[in-house]
Amino acid sequence: MIVKRIIIYIPILILFTQSCQKKDNGQLKNNSIVKSDSVKKVEVSSDANTKEQIELVKNFMKWYINNSNLLDKFDTIGGGAMDVQGNDEAKNYYVDFSEVEKYITELKKSDFLTAGFLNDEKQRFVEGDKYFKENPENDAPPIGFDYDRFFFTQESLEDVLPDIEKSNYAVTQKNDFISEVRFSLPMTGVKYKYTLKKTRAKWAIEKIDSEQRP
Numbered sequence: 001m002i003v004k005r006i007i008i009y010i011p012i013l014i015l016f017t018q019s020c021q022k023k024d025n026g027q028l029k030n031n032s033i034v035k036s037d038s039v040k041k042v043e044v045s046s047d048a049n050t051k052e053q054i055e056l057v058k059n060f061m062k063w064y065i066n067n068s069n070l071l072d073k074f075d076t077i078g079g080g081a082m083d084v085q086g087n088d089e090a091k092n093y094y095v096d097f098s099e100v101e102k103y104i105t106e107l108k109k110s111d112f113l114t115a116g117f118l119n120d121e122k123q124r125f126v127e128g129d130k131y132f133k134e135n136p137e138n139d140a141p142p143i144g145f146d147y148d149r150f151f152f153t154q155e156s157l158e159d160v161l162p163d164i165e166k167s168n169y170a171v172t173q174k175n176d177f178i179s180e181v182r183f184s185l186p187m188t189g190v191k192y193k194y195t196l197k198k199t200r201a202k203w204a205i206e207k208i209d210s211e212q213r214p
Contacts (some may be wrong), residue, residue, distance in 0.1 A: 060112040074103040090138040095129035152210040154187040
């Protein structure tokens with residue numbers, strides 16, 4: 001009798017084991033599907049971020065070009081031949097910080113730039129003023145301010161405008177809050193790197209670098 005019971009129970013055990021294995025395999029497949037869907041959602045979010053970041057850079061450049069005449073009205077750099085009146089001699093270059101404040105305020109209104117960027121821009125004028133005091137000059141173009149700050153060029157910005165939409169943009173996502181956008185503009189011959197920072201769910205420009213300055 002003992003032998004017969006063993007013979008009867010063994011097939012039942014085998015069937016139970018196979019059933020469990022099929023159930024486990026089914027759960028694994030279901031888990032795989034869930035993970036796959038999660039990956040797809042991340043990719044869609046990444047694409048959305050990429051598009052948002054590129055549009056931010058493009059829209060800032062367009063804003064800057066369209067408002068360049070207004071920004072140029074702020075006489076942040078005094079002295080030189082342009083300030084000569086009548087028979088007066090040209091004064092050495094200096095920074096007019098009251099005009100710098102107006103210039104920075106206008107940049108801030110654009111809502112494209114971070115507080116860190118604006119602070120760095122102020123510091124650029126501080127360092128420039130120090131250089132002018134250590135190296136008096138009133139004839140040659142003022143060093144550090146003789147080309148456009150954002151496009152690193154002396155070309156007419158109106159000629160640059162058509163290149164903005166034609167250029168190819170590459171985005172490198174450093175983490176959830178820092179990203180880099182690289183591109184070049186044929187008219188300037190410059191390679192640009194925009195560092196973007198996300199604060200309060202909004203991207204803004206933290207830094208603008210030229211990887212090939214004229």
